[in-house]
Amino acid sequence: MAFTLKINGTPHEVDVDGDIALLWVLRDVLGMTGTKFGCGQALCGACTVHLDGQPVRSCQTPVDSVGNSAITTIEAIGRTPQGAALQKAWLELEVVQCGYCQSGQIMSAAALLKETPKPTDDDIDAAMSGNVCRCGTYHRIRAAIKHAAGV
Amino acid sequence: MGKLILKDQVAGQTAVSRRAFLQGTGLLLGFALTGASTESVFAAPASQVIENEVTGTFAPNGFIRINPTGAVTLIIPMIEMGQGVYTSLSMLLAEELEVELDQIQVQHAPPNHALYANSIIGIQNTGGSASVRAFWTPLRQAGAVGRNLLIAAAAKLWSVDPATCRARDGVVFHASGSKHLSYGELAEAAAKLPVPPAANVKLKDPKDFTLIGTRAKRVDSPIKVDGRALYGIDTRLPGMMVAAVAISPVLGGKVKTVDEKAALAVKGVRQMVNIDEAVAVVADHMGAAKKGLETAAITWDDGPNGKVSNADIVKQLEEESKKPGAVARNVGDAGKALAQAAQRLEAVYQVPFLAHAAMEPMNCTVHLQKDRCDIWVGTQAPTITQSQVAELTALPKDAIKIHNHLIGGGFGRRLEPDGTILAVKIAKHVDGPVKVIWSREEDIQHDMYRPYYLDRLSAGLDVAGKPVAWTHRIAGSSVMARYYPPYFKDGLDPDAVEAAAEPPYALPNIHVDFVRVEPPGVRTSWWRGVGPTHNVFVVESFIDELAHAAKQDPVAFRKGLLDHNPRALAVLSLAAEKAGWELPLPERHGRGISVQFAYGSYTSQVAEVEVAADGSVKVKRIVCAIDCGMYVNPDTIEAQVQGGTLFGLTAALHGSITFKDGRVEQSNFDTYLPMRIDEVPVVETHLITNAEAPGGVGEAPTAIVSAAVTNAIFAATGKRVRSLPIDTSSLKS
Numbered sequence: 038m039a040f041t042l043k044i045n046g047t048p049h050e051v052d053v054d055g056d057i058a059l060l061w062v063l064r065d066v067l068g069m070t071g072t073k074f075g076c077g078q079a080l081c082g083a084c085t086v087h088l089d090g091q092p093v094r095s096c097q098t099p100v101d102s103v104g105n106s107a108i109t110t111i112e113a114i115g116r117t118p119q120g121a122a123l124q125k126a127w128l129e130l131e132v133v134q135c136g137y138c139q140s141g142q143i144m145s146a147a148a149l150l151k152e153t154p155k156p157t158d159d160d161i162d163a164a165m166s167g168n169v170c171r172c173g174t175y176h177r178i179r180a181a182i183k184h185a186a187g188v
Numbered sequence: 189m190g191k192l193i194l195k196d197q198v199a200g201q202t203a204v205s206r207r208a209f210l211q212g213t214g215l216l217l218g219f220a221l222t223g224a225s226t227e228s229v230f231a232a233p234a235s236q237v238i239e240n241e242v243t244g245t246f247a248p249n250g251f252i253r254i255n256p257t258g259a260v261t262l263i264i265p266m267i268e269m270g271q272g273v274y275t276s277l278s279m280l281l282a283e284e285l286e287v288e289l290d291q292i293q294v295q296h297a298p299p300n301h302a303l304y305a306n307s308i309i310g311i312q313n314t315g316g317s318a319s320v321r322a323f324w325t326p327l328r329q330a331g332a333v334g335r336n337l338l339i340a341a342a343a344k345l346w347s348v349d350p351a352t353c354r355a356r357d358g359v360v361f362h363a364s365g366s367k368h369l370s371y372g373e374l375a376e377a378a379a380k381l382p383v384p385p386a387a388n389v390k391l392k393d394p395k396d397f398t399l400i401g402t403r404a405k406r407v408d409s410p411i412k413v414d415g416r417a418l419y420g421i422d423t424r425l426p427g428m429m430v431a432a433v434a435i436s437p438v439l440g441g442k443v444k445t446v447d448e449k450a451a452l453a454v455k456g457v458r459q460m461v462n463i464d465e466a467v468a469v470v471a472d473h474m475g476a477a478k479k480g481l482e483t484a485a486i487t488w489d490d491g492p493n494g495k496v497s498n499a500d501i502v503k504q505l506e507e508e509s510k511k512p513g514a515v516a517r518n519v520g521d522a523g524k525a526l527a528q529a530a531q532r533l534e535a536v537y538q539v540p541f542l543a544h545a546a547m548e549p550m551n552c553t554v555h556l557q558k559d560r561c562d563i564w565v566g567t568q569a570p571t572i573t574q575s576q577v578a579e580l581t582a583l584p585k586d587a588i589k590i591h592n593h594l595i596g597g598g599f600g601r602r603l604e605p606d607g608t609i610l611a612v613k614i615a616k617h618v619d620g621p622v623k624v625i626w627s628r629e630e631d632i633q634h635d636m637y638r639p640y641y642l643d644r645l646s647a648g649l650d651v652a653g654k655p656v657a658w659t660h661r662i663a664g665s666s667v668m669a670r671y672y673p674p675y676f677k678d679g680l681d682p683d684a685v686e687a688a689a690e691p692p693y694a695l696p697n698i699h700v701d702f703v704r705v706e707p708p709g710v711r712t713s714w715w716r717g718v719g720p721t722h723n724v725f726v727v728e729s730f731i732d733e734l735a736h737a738a739k740q741d742p743v744a745f746r747k748g749l750l751d752h753n754p755r756a757l758a759v760l761s762l763a764a765e766k767a768g769w770e771l772p773l774p775e776r777h778g779r780g781i782s783v784q785f786a787y788g789s790y791t792s793q794v795a796e797v798e799v800a801a802d803g804s805v806k807v808k809r810i811v812c813a814i815d816c817g818m819y820v821n822p823d824t825i826e827a828q829v830q831g832g833t834l835f836g837l838t839a840a841l842h843g844s845i846t847f848k849d850g851r852v853e854q855s856n857f858d859t860y861l862p863m864r865i866d867e868v869p870v871v872e873t874h875l876i877t878n879a880e881a882p883g884g885v886g887e888a889p890t891a892i893v894s895a896a897v898t899n900a901i902f903a904a905t906g907k908r909v910r911s912l913p914i915d916t917s918s919l920k921s
Contacts, residue, residue: 061475070422071415111415135270136412137596173834
């Protein structure tokens with residue numbers, strides 16, 4: 038089936054079965070590899086993208102469910118004020134280790150800051166506990182979110 | 189976003205190789221675990237490591253390339269998997285080469301034992317917390333040789349004494365102030381000069397370091413915050429197909445039935461490959477490949493391991509550990525001292541199988557052709573991988589091209605080439621490049637696990653409460669015997685007893701032995717922290733038991749045994765002081781301490797926990813003191829202490845792989861639990877600064893943390909945790 042996906046402001050035509058996960062369309066069909074595969078079951082958050090600004094796990098998002106929603110990925114999140122502030126904070130506070138989960142972390146954090154510009158620790162726990170980091174960068178993720186939010 | 193580019197690691201640039209690969213020399217045999225010469229990296233021919241090298245490139249050794257455009261490249265021998273080596277090794281080179289850190293581009297070294305072996309490990313492997321330790325001297329020597337030659341080239345051009353010239357930020361200046369030339373302008377002339385022996389070069393006094401020891405920014409961060417960084421799993425090649433794979437759920441099992449027709453009917457599926465031990469569905473994209481694999485309804489013939497269970501594995505360990513093992517250490521007469529002791533203690537400790545569960549699932553891209561085999565993968569072991577692929581394909585080693593990548597978490601998993609071997613077996617049936625990706629379930633269920641160990645200990649105290657006897661028997665799989673056979677001698681695995689054979693304490697009569705017990709149907713391997721991860725938990729717990737039996741404070745008791753060991757005493761004292769060891773705590777709260785010497789570093793941690801009435805454990809704070817001698821980047825050390833502590837703590841609280849009917853019972857992050865942000869304790873790092881030789885850091889906090897936590901649980905509840913993960917049901921009030 039053919040779908041037209043609005044990704045980072047640009048329409049993309051793809052021809053795949055409707056039940057194929059958005060993750061694989063992004064990564065394999067369109068070559069946008071910034072969005073990562075981690076678990077395939079919406080348990081780790083590595084594949085987080087935004088649909089109309091809402092964070093979703095693209096590994097569990099069938100492409101036929103996307104419709105006309107605007108898809109934003111890590112490649113373009115820096116164009117939003119929250120994304121840009123977070124990327125800057127990530128660099129200033131040296132959050133990154135292996136880096137593999139960080140696309141998803143930043144996407145979840147960007148959605149959090151859009152909704153809650155001055156998050157509390159509890160807000161951060163609630164928004165970020167779906168994102169796994171095996172390197173254990175959580176201390177710095179929390180600090181960088183606060184840094185970006187100016188709290 | 190930073191000027192530095194990691195060649196071949198950035199989306200949008202070609203990932204196809206521009207490297208040529210020298211034939212690797214020596215593999216597994218003929219290397220030494222310690223004491224390998226660092227001079228070999230300079231002795232071997234350094235030319236031709238990079239394909240299509242620009243004419244006039246200055247290449248004085250295996251590490252440095254400066255071409256006439258001024259690009260400075262570090263051919264980096266170790267792989268980046270989060271631990272920060274791209275930054276720390278670049279800092280070592282930049283300090284002596286006199287370039288700014290962001291002038292350096294990093295390019296992965298090809299497999300080449302002679303040029304790039306890690307002298308601590310004895311092979312070109314990234315592991316053992318050994319990267320900075322091994323390259324501390326060679327990379328500074330390489331930089332100094334390069335700088336001196338560039339200065340000599342300038343002096344020759346100017347007809348001046350080299351002593352009147354100096355180098356800074358990639359430029360050579362003459363003292364007169366009137367002349368200067370950039371490294372790029374000097375490259376061609378410097379390339380024509382004879383290269384002096386590295387050992388003769390004078391290195392900076394550490395007090396003159398301007399970069400080493402600073403909180404320099406990580407060089408790999410900018411490409412990791414906006415999706416540009418390319419890991420092995422991100423490989424894309426013209427004509428490449430993607431394969432999903434199902435491996436026999438039981439080790440040694442084979443495919444019984446498979447519905448190939450159904451799989452091929454899925455849109456986008458191109459091919460099914462059945463290699464008995466596994467089935468791969470090859471498709472245009474992973475979505476179709478996964479769907480095809482699910483449709484294929486595979487059934488398996490379990491083979492001889494179909495009945496393997498954890499209960500049987502533990503029973504075997506219990507039996508075998510009653511027999512004497514290979515002696516790792518025997519000082520005095522522990523048996524006699526034990527018999528004469530005023531007080532005797534015995535305990536059995538157990539630690540489980542653990543998966544690595546790195547965020548980037550196992551994957552490998554292979555293009556097998558008649559006369560060459562290209563491999564795109566993130567590997568900690570490029571020479572081993574090259575060698576094994578050569579054997580499998582019957583191609584010469586130099587026809588096996590390893591395109592190494594950033595790794596999305598290694599933790600030891602990528603020391604094993606099994607993922608690459610499986611991909612090559614599949615690629616033998618595929619025309620064109622194929623990327624094989626494991627699902628998370630395949631990754632967890634076909635890992636090579638940290639061994640299950642069962643330890644038996646006994647100790648004796650004299651009337652004053654001093655230990656007079658210590659015996660420790662370790663039973664479990666030997667990773668060393670399989671991976672580095674020359675180092676498994678007379679039944680003794682030096683890794684399995686590391687940090688147990690030589691605890692930091694004064695123990696006058698000590699006997700430590702090892703019984704190798706290989707579990708059927710289970711593959712074991714290196715896991716972050718290796719031997720000490722298990723042994724420090726056991727030794728530090730049992731020392732705590734001794735302190736309790738001696739009716740002494742755990743810190744005071746340890747201090748009494750560390751008179752001879754000032755660095756261990758110093759980290760212990762610092763951790764206790766910073767943690768406020770003496771301060772009172774509420775009911776069911778407790779502090780625990782542990783001390784460790786491993787990877788060349790001294791570490792001590794104090795954990796503070798709260799145990800709820802239902803037995804659930806909240807780790808509130810971890811205070812870590814570390815003495816790793818001279819260090820490169822204190823911010824990286826703090827990051828490793830934070831992350832390494834959480835890695836070990838995750839295992840202590842949640843980590844266990846179990847077998848039933850030959851199958852792993854856990855499958856994804858809902859059954860093999862990672863720590864999440866809402867469970868993270870405060871982690872503080874207190875770094876000791878001195879002039880001792882550099883020690884390793886990446887694994888130290890992982891190995892030490894579980895004992896600190898279980899000792900804190902004892903302080904909070906009076907209940908001794910002797911097996912991991914912590915069973916909270918046993919801690920109810």
